[in-house]
Amino acid sequence: MTERDPAISARTALAALGLALALALPLPLAAEDILLSAPGSQEPSFDPAPPPSLNFYGSPGLIDMPSAEMLPDAQFTTAFSSFGGQGRLTTTFQALPWLSASFRYNGIRDWNYGGFDTYYDRGFDVRVRLLSEGRYRPAVAVGLQDFVGTGIYAGEYIVATKGFDTPALSPGRLPGRLKLSAGVGWGRLGTNNSFGAPFGNDRPAYDPESTGGKVAYDQWFRGPAAFFGGLEWQADERWSVKAEYSSDAYNFETGVTSVFERKSDFNFGVEWQASESTRLGAYYLYGSRFGLAANIQVNPSRPPNRIAAPAPQPVAVRVPKVDNPLSWSEDWAGPAGAAAASQAAGQGAGQAAANRQLLRDLLQTRLSEQGLELESISLSADRAELRYRNTRYSSNAIAVGRAARVLAATLPNSVETFRLVPVRRGLALSAVTLRRSDLEALEFAPDASRALYAVTAIGEAAPLPPAGALGPVGSYPSYRWSLGPYFDPSYFDPDRPFRLDFGLSLSMTYEFAPGWLVSGNIRQRIAGNVKDGRPSNSVLPHVRTDQTAYAQEDTVLNRLYMARQWRPGGALYARVTGGYLEKMFGGVSAELLWKPVNSRLGLGVEANYVRQRDFDQRFGFQDYSVFTGHASAYLELGNGYLAEIDAGRYLAGDVGATVSLDRTFSNGWSVGGWFTVTDVSAEDFGEGSFDKGIRFTIPVNWFLGKPTQQAINFGIRPTQRDGGQRLNVPGRLYEQVRDSHAKALSDQWPRIWE
């Protein structure tokens, strides 16, 4: 056990690296970072004011103490700090302008207590702004630190902060800013020179043996309280100094164990803004230890590389009908009405069919150049319905615009109404109806986006193309394959906080008809240490905790399944999937979703019968099988908030519900969290008491700046247990459907002109 000690900081740093990886990636790309606003630059700007600096807990603040500042809305930060053998890695999301939430992983060296020589723990914080800063009024915030979990850092505070401008260090430089903070702390933050317990004394001492996971609301603001305070002086846009008086006595670390020696109440530090997103700091804490901190701050709505698609070709404008009536003839589409009965009409119909095929061929080629695949085209003299798949753009509005431009450039002048139907794997998702003359008239008009939106209809698409629609030439069956790296992390093993497997992943997908597919994925591990993890100690069926057993083989069949998706009619979507659905389970899965295009509410049901796969992840199964399924409700709350409730039976046979809330951005970012409560008791569940976690989606184009649909997804649970676990079936319907529906299309509508 002792050989772990020297490596702790390296390991904590590795964990930091893992978490920060996706965030750090933008850094080498963002070479054009402009650091704050240079003096004399007076251009109008959409950029928010520079964000506040962070403390050792990853919250806006001083060094070990918080301040009342809030991060800019939607700011996403990763902070690493270390002093006296204590490493803290915190990620914070400013979910609302007045509310932020943090998740922290920390390691304390030389703990030597309760069988741990190094103690690792996780915790959540939440901060709420009570008052924003005014001309004379300070900002005031209240915070709950480590309010679920075993509570090593549990503490609450109310803090006020006021900023003042200070003169520039030299002429031509930006003025500095001095920020004063003072507050009252409870819990850990009320242990040094306490002045009493204003809200009662019934707060139990920190108990390292507790399994945690309970929200400790009965302890908040109880027990002794103490004052803290300090100042931060930002001398210029790069340098600042900090000094504080700490109300944290570090009783456990200096009394019960001897993590470090606390000789002073005062801490000092210097910070340097290395780039727009990165800040580094060096500190001297508690009269005995040096400390270091590094922060990365990003904002989903401010990509390092602005997303730009290649400029589209201008909308082709038709000759006015009065100038050339012949070119507006409808004859190309064949004779209509009574004339169709005559003999000449027979010839005309043949010619019309040939015309349609010619147009179909042209459209297919031109759409393909734009990253769109023709599914079907239905043409009449004055209307066209195009069904297409978008294989390039993350935004469906831009795909609608590109498809409309292709139609305008290709179809005869008499076709006035364009009906565009995005299709994904056999599902017709919505129908956008545009007039060709509006496209021509509005392309260069002031406020073109709103003007076009006002004359566009977004509605339900029929499940199948109209009779007589032409399909593509040689599009089905189609297949695609890819070979690339994969990374499979495992977090928070008490022995080793971050484990990682990586290797090569080979995927193949074969679509033999619209909506039908066979897909498989084989993984070959190159290296990794997930296989050395701890065996499961769960008393429930081991539906998720056998990850170590599942990591023993280098070559595995990750997935192999057949799926069919279709529209049963109305606003309904359906899916049936069968095979080796995920790493740990195989079986059959069926899902039905009701989601009208113009509704913010979606309802779904999913039923699965699955059997646990063999640990070697080949074709065999183990004995454990289960019926699992959920009824789900999805609601778009506005401002990008997406709520989901799933109630039903989970993999371990437990019954309960999952509540999730995600903040989504039009550019594809999403940050959210979930918790699941089931009939499994906290004791049977084990550490953490119930399932919960946070998850992120970061679109690749956010830092590439080029159109691509790929995204990095990851979720983190403080502890992986067996209660409240859902099946990981590929291709759930709601996410396939939502971003082509009215709300998503209208949120990113301006991109129709890109």
Next chain:
Amino acid sequence: MAEDLGMNGNRLMTRAAGALALLALLAGCNGGSGSGVNAAPPLYAQIAQATRASIAKNRMHRAERPPLTRKMLDEIEGSYIEVTLERPDIFAYLSAALVRRDGTPGEVVQWRTEDEVTLTMRNGMLIATRGLGGDLVSADVAVAEGVTGPASGGEKVMYVRTGDLEERRLVLSCDLADLGPAPVEIVELTHPARHLRESCTAEGAAGGRVVNDYWVDSRSGIVWQSRQWAGPHIGYMRIRRLTTG
């Protein structure tokens, strides 16, 4: 002895396999039929490619401009402008790809680079950009039929796409000043022009000031040279007309 050899062989094989695997890791590859043609390359390959492109782009900024001569320009057919983005200091030559009229007064000209960036002007005033990122989606400018460049002061509205794909409306209150005759020399040719200056203040939270300059020749209806602001993300661009086709 034979065992040793076998082991060495195995080791070699393992190493070769490892090297191959590492190469595949770095590159990634893909393929397929039909839609496969449009399938994006694997994620890590794209990241690697973008990093290289970003480095190359930064180097390109420092590249020297090729010397232009009128003799060279005379051999080129069509209308061309030279545009310099001030902030990253990059430049490009754009050709007139579209000239048309619509329901709004003024003549629309769309200029296009070879790498699919467009600038759209109405009577010489910038009304749209595409392909730069943070683009100007549309604009309401002080345009009047038969007047080259800005026709008056007053309100100017820019619709700018932001990082979250939403569009933000930026309202500028502008004063127009005629700074008098100021002939412009562009690659060995001097054109008669008047210097018009639009001085604008932004309303609302964005704050700040914008100054647009135009050197217009109302007789030929050409804006020979201008310096125009394309929004908070793109900043100022300098534009000069090289050839008139």
